[in-house]
Amino acid sequence: MAKFDPRKKYKEQEEIFFDDGREMELLQFIYNKQDLEDIRGSPHKVLAAIDEFARTQKYLMNVGEDKGRIITDLIAGFKPQVMVELGGYVGYSCILFGNALRKAGGKRYFSLERHPDFVTVISSLVDLAGLSDIVQVIEGPSDASIKELHATGTLQHIDLMFLDHYKPAYTTDLKLCEELKLIAPGSVLAADNVIKPGNPPYLEYVRSSVKQKKQVTKAAQTVNGVDTRFANRTANQYLQREGEAKLDETRVGNPLLIYESRLVHSFEPSGVPDGVEITRCIGVAEAGSYAPA
Numbered sequence: 001m002a003k004f005d006p007r008k009k010y011k012e013q014e015e016i017f018f019d020d021g022r023e024m025e026l027l028q029f030i031y032n033k034q035d036l037e038d039i040r041g042s043p044h045k046v047l048a049a050i051d052e053f054a055r056t057q058k059y060l061m062n063v064g065e066d067k068g069r070i071i072t073d074l075i076a077g078f079k080p081q082v083m084v085e086l087g088g089y090v091g092y093s094c095i096l097f098g099n100a101l102r103k104a105g106g107k108r109y110f111s112l113e114r115h116p117d118f119v120t121v122i123s124s125l126v127d128l129a130g131l132s133d134i135v136q137v138i139e140g141p142s143d144a145s146i147k148e149l150h151a152t153g154t155l156q157h158i159d160l161m162f163l164d165h166y167k168p169a170y171t172t173d174l175k176l177c178e179e180l181k182l183i184a185p186g187s188v189l190a191a192d193n194v195i196k197p198g199n200p201p202y203l204e205y206v207r208s209s210v211k212q213k214k215q216v217t218k219a220a221q222t223v224n225g226v227d228t229r230f231a232n233r234t235a236n237q238y239l240q241r242e243g244e245a246k247l248d249e250t251r252v253g254n255p256l257l258i259y260e261s262r263l264v265h266s267f268e269p270s271g272v273p274d275g276v277e278i279t280r281c282i283g284v285a286e287a288g289s290y291a292p293a
């Protein structure tokens with residue numbers, strides 16, 4: 001693994017590190033730049049401006065350059081047609097991956113974001129980057145948006161899904177996508193933050209064999225559908241604005257899907273070690289082949 005370059009370090013992550021007005025400050029910072037006309041239409045320059053803000057003004061919870069490269073390399077090799085990201089924030093991953101998707105000949109990038117103010121920021125920066133033709137920003141909680149996109153026929157199959165929203169919702173949203181057959185053999189998942197802050201229930205699920213998934217008899221300890229293995233800080237990250245999370249813990253997904261999963265080590269843009277879990281759906285087992293005893 002390449003070393004972290006300290007010159008690219010974001011500002012320290014504070015106790016309150018988002019939704020305190022900094023996202024609108026970012027917009028002002030970019031739109032006040034002398035070279036705005038030079039930035040317009042360049043995804044690379046918009047990303048550089050976001051990085052500059054996060055390095056010189058305030059921390060932003062973006063995927064960042066190092067982890068981002070893992071996924072842009074994946075896009076270049078795998079050449080997905082349709083991508084979905086869960087959690088858009090200010091549009092960093094959306095611009096980075098939307099641009100990579102376009103270069104790889106892909107068709108559509110859906111960015112699902114629940115916070116209306118963040119949707120405004122994403123849409124504005126995606127437009128500035130000249131990516132509005134390929135990127136569609138969808139406002140609302142991810143599970144409702146996934147259901148709606150599926151019900152209207154807008155989304156029928158996901159080639160590559162980037163999971164980067166509420167950590168306990170990674171597993172419930174993946175299971176929803178499995179039930180709707182949006183994730184099927186050929187689909188790839190890239191899950192951020194599986195080391196920092198970590199996501200034991202998700203890693204356990206995508207690393208389980210079909211047999212192990214079918215044999216799970218003991219339900220996890222949960223509060224409102226949130227696995228108690230998550231630290232309180234992670235479980236309550238969006239409590240102030242969104243209220244208590246109520247995840248659907250009854251979701252079973254499709255345990256017959258066969259996954260192959262590996263962890264790629266990297267760094268947060270603040271220099272803290274983190275990793276992206278890359279999971280490929282490589283097949284589907286025959287129903288009944290692993291019937292529990």
Ligand SMILES: C[S@@+](CC[C@H](N)C(=O)[O-])C[C@H]1O[C@@H](n2cnc3c(N)ncnc32)[C@H](O)[C@@H]1O
Pocket residue numbers: 061062063064085086087088089090091092093094112113114115118140141142143164165166169238
């Ligand atoms: C870590 S940030 C995403 C960063 C972004 N992917 C990037 O790298 O540029 C997480 C985002 O997920 C959003 N979010 C959290 N829970 C969500 C949910 N259930 N549905 C949609 N968005 C959600 C938050 O509002 C926040 O903007």
